[in-house]
Amino acid sequence: xxxxxxxxxxxxxxxMGANIAGIFASFGDAKVFCIGRNIEKVKKTIPRIINSVRxxxxxxxxxxxxxSMIEECVSQSDLVFESLVEDITVKKETAKLVSKSLPLDSYxxxxxxxxxxxxxxxxxxxxxxxxFFGVHMFNPPYNLNLCELISTQYVDETAKEELKxxxxxxxxxxxxxxxxxxxxxxxxxxxxxxNEAMQYAEKYKDNGGVDYxxxxxxxxxxxxxxxxxxxxxxxxxxxxxxxDHLYENTNDYAKDSFILPAYVNNLINEKKMGRKxxxxxxxxxxxxxxxxxxxxIDIKSGMYRDIFPYVFPFAEKMKNYFSEGDYQExxxxxxxxxxLEAEICLSFMLKYIVYSLYTxxxxxxxxxxxxxxxxxxFNWCPPLALVSAFSTVADVKNLIKSxxxxxxxxxxxxxxxxxxxxxxxDYRLFFKxxx
Numbered sequence: 001x002x003x004x005x006x007x008x009x010x011x012x013x014x015x016m017g018a019n020i021a022g023i024f025a026s027f028g029d030a031k032v033f034c035i036g037r038n039i040e041k042v043k044k045t046i047p048r049i050i051n052s053v054r055x056x057x058x059x060x061x062x063x064x065x066x067x068s069m070i071e072e073c074v075s076q077s078d079l080v081f082e083s084l085v086e087d088i089t090v091k092k093e094t095a096k097l098v099s100k101s102l103p104l105d106s107y108x109x110x111x112x113x114x115x116x117x118x119x120x121x122x123x124x125x126x127x128x129x130x131x132f133f134g135v136h137m138f139n140p141p142y143n144l145n146l147c148e149l150i151s152t153q154y155v156d157e158t159a160k161e162e163l164k165x166x167x168x169x170x171x172x173x174x175x176x177x178x179x180x181x182x183x184x185x186x187x188x189x190x191x192x193x194x195n196e197a198m199q200y201a202e203k204y205k206d207n208g209g210v211d212y213x214x215x216x217x218x219x220x221x222x223x224x225x226x227x228x229x230x231x232x233x234x235x236x237x238x239x240x241x242x243x244d245h246l247y248e249n250t251n252d253y254a255k256d257s258f259i260l261p262a263y264v265n266n267l268i269n270e271k272k273m274g275r276k277x278x279x280x281x282x283x284x285x286x287x288x289x290x291x292x293x294x295x296x297i298d299i300k301s302g303m304y305r306d307i308f309p310y311v312f313p314f315a316e317k318m319k320n321y322f323s324e325g326d327y328q329e330x331x332x333x334x335x336x337x338x339x340l341e342a343e344i345c346l347s348f349m350l351k352y353i354v355y356s357l358y359t360x361x362x363x364x365x366x367x368x369x370x371x372x373x374x375x376x377x378f379n380w381c382p383p384l385a386l387v388s389a390f391s392t393v394a395d396v397k398n399l400i401k402s403x404x405x406x407x408x409x410x411x412x413x414x415x416x417x418x419x420x421x422x423x424x425x426d427y428r429l430f431f432k433x434x435x
Contacts, residue, residue: 222381
């Protein structure tokens with residue numbers, strides 16, 4: 001493969017498209033045609049692209065364009081990256097448009113977060129299909145360097161290896177090859193966890209609901225952000241699209257955990273999508289000239305209220321031990337504290353291990369695939385590392401069987417854990433003493 005010198009990004013005014021254009025222009029040092037529906041909007045997006053990678057020097061690499069210029073841009077490109085709305089019809093129509101002028105030795109990629117790569121590939125002529133790939137980066141790509149690489153049944157193995165090397169060595173991505181399954185690997189694991197947390201918020205709405213569950217599953221439980229706050233950051237409409245797609249197109253033991261709770265559907269219907277609309281599961285309220293406070297949706301009343309400063313003794317003890325660097329004692333507290341909140345926290349962490357390893361067998365190509373996607377795509381403690389953490393205080397297999405017996409009736413935990421390997425990630429890096 002020759003050097004990728006020119007790239008076209010279709011959908012460059014979207015959040016993800018803009019950020020990816022910045023990655024190609026900065027790390028890839030490529031000329032990037034930034035295509036949007038309206039060229040004036042693209043021009044206004046250029047400063048945002050520059051800011052996304054904190055590199056003013058890339059300005060000369062960014063060329064604004066609109067859809068009327070697609071054929072001209074594509075014909076000059078070594079790689080075309082489509083980053084449009086997560087709609088299979090839109091992506092297939094765009095693929096047909098790109099195929100008209102795509103050079104035979106150029107790459108075409110979709111940034112889809114989980115639609116069928118094979119189905120989109122079939123919109124290209126046979127001679128171009130072997131160089132079409134799913135290249136799923138995570139937001140924001142400057143901070144999260146995961147890239148899921150998805151091949152099709154038409155793949156040219158040499159072309160795939162060359163693209164993989166480019167993504168790794170030029171764009172500095174952690175490339176994980178995954179199979180063409182709904183939502184791929186990272187989102188399937190991550191959004192299963194998040195959606196089940198949403199279900200638990202409804203189940204425990206009398207205890208506080210949304211902020212109650214986020215307080216139980218906060219950063220001290222091995223993630224950079226509590227799960228429902230994460231959904232609010234991503235966008236509830238995006239979350240819904242992913243879990244609805246998973247519910248409709250998967251049939252594993254966790255299928256029902258992808259059912260979106262009614263209160264979240266209600267928020268979406270009211271256009272309360274999360275951070276991007278100013279309100280969703282959480283809402284920031286301005287009072288005075290420069291003062292703000294965060295509020296949370298009360299599931300029972302449908303109204304926003306102040307976030308409650310929950311104090312769970314098990315969590316406070318864990319945070320204190322983390323701040324002292326005594327991780328073993330922190331996990332001992334979690335395993336041996338039998339309050340309702342500690343049991344919820346422990347069960348979620350163990351279910352995460354089981355579902356991650358179970359899913360990586362189907363969607364990944366190696367047992368540690370889930371570690372890479374969760375560490376570098378979500379900034380969550382990866383499952384194999386979490387096994388190591390729990391193994392300092394308990395027999396993990398027996399702990400899983402005693403804590404989540406219902407799941408163990410559906411999953412062969414003995415077989416799941418028989419080929420376990422040490423994680424390349426240090427679990428201590430993921431456990432924080434904050435919220």
